[in-house]
Amino acid sequence: MESPAPAAARARRPLPSPSLLVLRVGWLLAALCLRPGLGLHTVNTVYGDTIVLPCHLEIPDDLMFGKWKYEIANKPSEFIAFRSATKKNVQYDDVPEYKDRINLSENYTLSINNARISDEKKFVCMLVTEENVFEQPTIVKVFKQPSQPEIVSRAEFLETEQLKMLGQCVAKDGYPKGSLIWFKNGVVLQPVDGTVAIYEQTNLDKASGLYTLVSSLEYKPTKEDTDAQFTCTVTYFGPTGQETIRSEPVVFDIHYPTERVKIEVVSQRNTIKEGDNITLKCSGNGNPPPQEFLFYIPGEPEPIRSSSLYVLIDVRRNASGEYRCSLTDESLMDSIIITVHYLDLSLIPSGEVIKQIGEALPVSCTISSSRNATISWLKDNARLRSIPSFSSLQYQDAGNYICETTLQEVEGLKKRQILTLIVQGKPQIKMSKRTSTDGLYKTVACHVEGFPKPAVQWTSTGGVINKTEETKYINGKFTSKIKIAPEENVTLTCIAENQLERTVNSLNVSAISIPESDELEEKTDDNRENASDQAKLIIGIVVGLLLAALVAGVAYWVCMKKSKEANGEPEKEAAQNIQNLPRSASKHVDKDLGNIEENKKLEENNHKSEA
Ligand SMILES: *[C@@H]1O[C@H](CO)[C@@H](O)[C@H](O)[C@H]1NC(C)=O
Ligand SMILES: *[C@@H]1O[C@H](CO)[C@@H](O)[C@H](O)[C@H]1NC(C)=O
Ligand SMILES: *[C@@H]1O[C@H](CO)[C@@H](O)[C@H](O)[C@H]1NC(C)=O
Ligand SMILES: *[C@@H]1O[C@H](CO)[C@@H](O)[C@H](O)[C@H]1NC(C)=O
Ligand SMILES: *[C@@H]1O[C@H](CO)[C@@H](O)[C@H](O)[C@H]1NC(C)=O
Ligand SMILES: *[C@@H]1O[C@H](CO)[C@@H](O)[C@H](O)[C@H]1NC(C)=O
Ligand SMILES: *[C@@H]1O[C@H](CO)[C@@H](O)[C@H](O)[C@H]1NC(C)=O
Ligand SMILES: *[C@@H]1O[C@H](CO)[C@@H](O)[C@H](O)[C@H]1NC(C)=O
Numbered sequence: 097m098e099s100p101a102p103a104a105a106r107a108r109r110p111l112p113s114p115s116l117l118v119l120r121v122g123w124l125l126a127a128l129c130l131r132p133g134l135g136l137h138t139v140n141t142v143y144g145d146t147i148v149l150p151c152h153l154e155i156p157d158d159l160m161f162g163k164w165k166y167e168i169a170n171k172p173s174e175f176i177a178f179r180s181a182t183k184k185n186v187q188y189d190d191v192p193e194y195k196d197r198i199n200l201s202e203n204y205t206l207s208i209n210n211a212r213i214s215d216e217k218k219f220v221c222m223l224v225t226e227e228n229v230f231e232q233p234t235i236v237k238v239f240k241q242p243s244q245p246e247i248v249s250r251a252e253f254l255e256t257e258q259l260k261m262l263g264q265c266v267a268k269d270g271y272p273k274g275s276l277i278w279f280k281n282g283v284v285l286q287p288v289d290g291t292v293a294i295y296e297q298t299n300l301d302k303a304s305g306l307y308t309l310v311s312s313l314e315y316k317p318t319k320e321d322t323d324a325q326f327t328c329t330v331t332y333f334g335p336t337g338q339e340t341i342r343s344e345p346v347v348f349d350i351h352y353p354t355e356r357v358k359i360e361v362v363s364q365r366n367t368i369k370e371g372d373n374i375t376l377k378c379s380g381n382g383n384p385p386p387q388e389f390l391f392y393i394p395g396e397p398e399p400i401r402s403s404s405l406y407v408l409i410d411v412r413r414n415a416s417g418e419y420r421c422s423l424t425d426e427s428l429m430d431s432i433i434i435t436v437h438y439l440d441l442s443l444i445p446s447g448e449v450i451k452q453i454g455e456a457l458p459v460s461c462t463i464s465s466s467r468n469a470t471i472s473w474l475k476d477n478a479r480l481r482s483i484p485s486f487s488s489l490q491y492q493d494a495g496n497y498i499c500e501t502t503l504q505e506v507e508g509l510k511k512r513q514i515l516t517l518i519v520q521g522k523p524q525i526k527m528s529k530r531t532s533t534d535g536l537y538k539t540v541a542c543h544v545e546g547f548p549k550p551a552v553q554w555t556s557t558g559g560v561i562n563k564t565e566e567t568k569y570i571n572g573k574f575t576s577k578i579k580i581a582p583e584e585n586v587t588l589t590c591i592a593e594n595q596l597e598r599t600v601n602s603l604n605v606s607a608i609s610i611p612e613s614d615e616l617e618e619k620t621d622d623n624r625e626n627a628s629d630q631a632k633l634i635i636g637i638v639v640g641l642l643l644a645a646l647v648a649g650v651a652y653w654v655c656m657k658k659s660k661e662a663n664g665e666p667e668k669e670a671a672q673n674i675q676n677l678p679r680s681a682s683k684h685v686d687k688d689l690g691n692i693e694e695n696k697k698l699e700e701n702n703h704k705s706e707a
Contacts (some may be wrong), residue, residue: 184398237335247264265330354428418431436610455488549574553591
């Protein structure tokens with residue numbers, strides 16, 4: 097059996113390059129052997145296959161027998177098979193190498209099972225007649241494809257500036273002997289002095305006759321080789337020509353020294369404020385990256401040896417400054433400036449503050465900050481236009497004041513303080529009366545002012561009266577009203593009391609039959625029975641005179657009350673003297689006095705008109 101390949105190879109046969117010369121020898125032989133005239137046949141067989149050797153001779157009519165032998169240079173030829181043409185029997189010679197491997201068919205084709213490298217011989221078919229011996233030789237070639245080359249004994253890593261064994265390329269059990277070539281990123285690696293060194297080695301397995309090729313590569317990488325793919329190929333001849341098998345690519349870890357260190361703050365935010373944790377990260381650009389650094393922290397006398405992360409917990413403003421890091425040998429340094437933002441707010445006074453009505457209260461809210469910040473004020477959650485400050489406190493000044501400030505540039509930096517202002521005042525009473533338009537009842541109102549909210553109680557000369565109506569308590573004021581239709585003249589008393597004081601005021605209401613002269617008559621409080629705060633004040637002011645003043649006052653009040661009961665103006669002046677009543681009291685007293693006179697006159701007139 098002839099392979100068509102040798103003819104094709106011969107046709108395009110180029111001048112073999114020196115490096116491939118060895119490889120090509122077998123091939124050339126195969127080609128040469130087929131030249132017409134030489135009469136040599138060649139059979140190419142794959143290792144392990146069956147070698148089929150046709151005899152290539154006309155079978156003569158007077159053939160006695162056919163024989164196969166093989167020839168090895170400088171040795172006598174060896175017969176291996178015999179077939180008698182007349183007896184039709186086959187006989188195999190006792191050659192150990194071919195025992196049980198050969199079969200000589202009737203047409204004198206010799207087949208050899210399980211082709212081996214040692215089968216590469218010249219086999220000769222002999223046909224013998226009575227007069228003649230015909231011989232026809234056939235060359236047997238055996239091919240064995242090597243295993244896929246594999247890069248073994250790989251270096252764990254390579255280092256720049258170091259020529260180091262990268263690995264060995266191994267292609268096992270090939271025949272004929274192929275050759276190995278190294279590639280980096282698909283480009284052939286040629287030996288370069290001091291950078292690339294290649295050592296080749298061929299191992300012949302004596303038993304099988306197969307070659308194992310080993311090529312060791314020493315390589316000095318650069319940083320750019322970091323992701324380079326190293327491969328190797330084996331080039332060999334198969335029965336149909338030259339073939340190449342490539343190894344799997346291998347990438348090597350390239351180690352190189354750090355040339356630059358970098359310090360940075362690891363944070364989601366780009367600003368740092370007091371109370372934050374700062375995570376400093378130091379890194380080097382070497383491979384493998386350095387694991388340890390020295391951190392130079394402001395205020396720390398010695399640098400701190402740490403892994404690449406260093407955490408400062410709950411920083412204060414004094415942590416602002418320059419932070420540096422270096423490699424542990426103190427070479428290669430980097431630094432970063434860190435600013436810890438802060439915002440202090442001081443509200444004076446703050447918390448719950450209790451003040452008396454009319455008192456002054458200066459308020460200040462000051463800030464200290466790492467950046468400009470503005471202050472805003474809220475009172476009971478409503479924004480205030482101006483900064484609150486009180487020269488004379490009113491009930492409506494009471495409330496929750498919030499001084500608030502924000503640093504716009506620093507996320508989450510916001511401070512606030514609260515002032516809860518309570519304005520207290522003793523109860524003050526004004527009374528008024530009005531007759532309904534239909535004249536059926538009279539409405540008497542007690543206008544009360546004070547904080548905490550005074551409790552109001554009514555009494556009349558006729559007994560306790562139930563309140564009928566009370567307005568809302570706003571800004572320390574409310575009004576308690578009653579409706580009455582008295583059969584006779586009554587004196588109504590309104591009593592307002594809170595923790596500070598109990599205040600009493602009375603108003604004369606004439607019988608329902610008598611219209612009131614002054615419908616909107618007003619009457620202010622005229623008596624304060626309790627003197628808690630006022631008394632304390634007096635104690636403070638006139639410590640020595642207190643007892644004398646009280647005794648004198650009480651004595652005078654008793655006298656005056658008695659004397660005034662006669663002239664209808666009993667308690668007012670007395671109260672004034674004892675309690676040192678507020679300014680308006682005397683005015684109202686005068687007014688009330690005037691009203692009484694008028695009332696009398698008016699009532700007289702009414703009587704006259706009624707009559
Ligand atoms: C030789 O071949 C013939 C026919 O192909 C077969 O019958 C015989 O068993 C073979 N002998 C051996 C030893 O393989
Ligand atoms: C010779 O015989 C074998 C097996 O019997 C067969 O395969 C082959 O084709 C024959 N060869 C020729 C040239 O007749
Ligand atoms: C700072 O770190 C400490 C400890 O790890 C942690 O308890 C605290 O919550 C952190 N503070 C902030 C603002 O993340
Ligand atoms: C910064 O101030 C805090 C107190 O606010 C103090 O405990 C700490 O030691 C100071 N740190 C430095 C570096 O001065
Ligand atoms: C902060 O305040 C200073 C002085 O009051 C002023 O000169 C500066 O422009 C302000 N900066 C900003 C960002 O408002
Ligand atoms: C006041 O109210 C109480 C109960 O609400 C009632 O018993 C009493 O009679 C009422 N007094 C007057 C004067 O209306
Ligand atoms: C009731 O008061 C009026 C004046 O307001 C007076 O004229 C009248 O005499 C009084 N009646 C009694 C019974 O006191
Ligand atoms: C109310 O009337 C009585 C007598 O009816 C008199 O003594 C008293 O002074 C009057 N009070 C006021 C506040 O007018």
